[in-house]
Every structure is written in structure tokens, then in C-alpha cells.
Amino acid sequence: MDKNGQTKDKKEEIKKEKINQEAEELKRRVEELDNKYKRALADYQNLEKRVREEKREWIITANRDVLLHLLPVLDTLILAKKHSKVEDKGLDLSIKQFQNLLKKEGIEKIDALGKQFDPKMMQCVKTLEGEDGKVLEEAQTGYMLYDNVLRAALVIVGKKNPSAGGEEEKEVRL
Secondary structure (H helix, E strand, O other), X not given: OOOOOOOHHHHHHHHHHHHHHHHHHHHHHHHHHHHHHHHHHHHHHHHHHHXXXXXXXXXXXXXXXXXXXXXXXXXXXXXXXXXXXXXXXXXXXXXXXXXXXXXXXXXXXXXXXXXXXXXXXXXXXXXXXXXXXXXXXXXXXXXXXOOEEEEOEEEEEEEOOOOOOOOOEEEOOO
């Protein structure tokens, strides 16, 4: 025994208990820090995802105006081909390249001809006698940019009995 009346074994036991308490405290602290790390990592990954999505949206918005200015050029080329009396392979190639460029940028043509009129993607400019609600003609092609309408299709829609008074067609002014 020592002067405090404790045996060497008792001191060892107290020392071990103190070490065990410290070990438990350290385990608790490690678990706490591990949880904080996991939360911070998840928050960071969510932030990265959100920034990527916002960046994609910024790019789409920035390109939208430029693409809207290019569509009339394509319309003119297609109209020139339609009214050309001779086959022009250069014009055909130019149109094809233009369409491929637009497709690469995420633009798809709205397929309206023969479909049911959809006011979300189409704008009716005229009605003619025909199958009610069906698109009879496309006055101007419409385009989608990813899942959003870039330019609505201008269409002529069928109507069973056009307006009374003997009128056969009704034009809608833009």
C-alpha cells in the first residue's frame, strides 16, 4: 500500500476507467464529427448539382435569343427551296446543315400537321372547313428548345362549319 491507502491495483483500475471514459468521449466526438462531415458533403453535392442545373439554364436562356434570330434564316432557305424551279443540292445541303446545327443545340421541330390543335405549342392563324380541331396546314414551323416552346407553330385549323354568314374561312389577325 502507498501513503494514500490505495493499492497499486486500485490505481491501475482507476487509470483504466479514466482511459475508458476518455476513449468513449473520443468515440462520441468522432461520431459527431463524422456526422457533420457527412452532412457537409451532402450539402456540397447538392450545391454542385444546383449550380450545374442553374448553369445549364443560363446557357439555354442566353442561347434562346440567338436561336430565335436564326430561325427566320432557316425559314427563308426552306421557302427558297420550295419555290425553286430547279433542284439545288447546295441549298439542300445548307438546309440540312442548318437543321443539324439546331438539333445539336437542343432544338426540335414541332410536328403539327395532321395533329390535334394544341394551344400550348401552336397558334391558330386561320380556320377552314375540315375535321374539327385538326391542323390542316402549317403557315410557319414551330420549334421546341428542350422541353420549352421556342417558337409556336402558326397553323391553319379545321372547323366543321365555319362562321355563319356564308364565310368559308376566317383569318385570325396576329
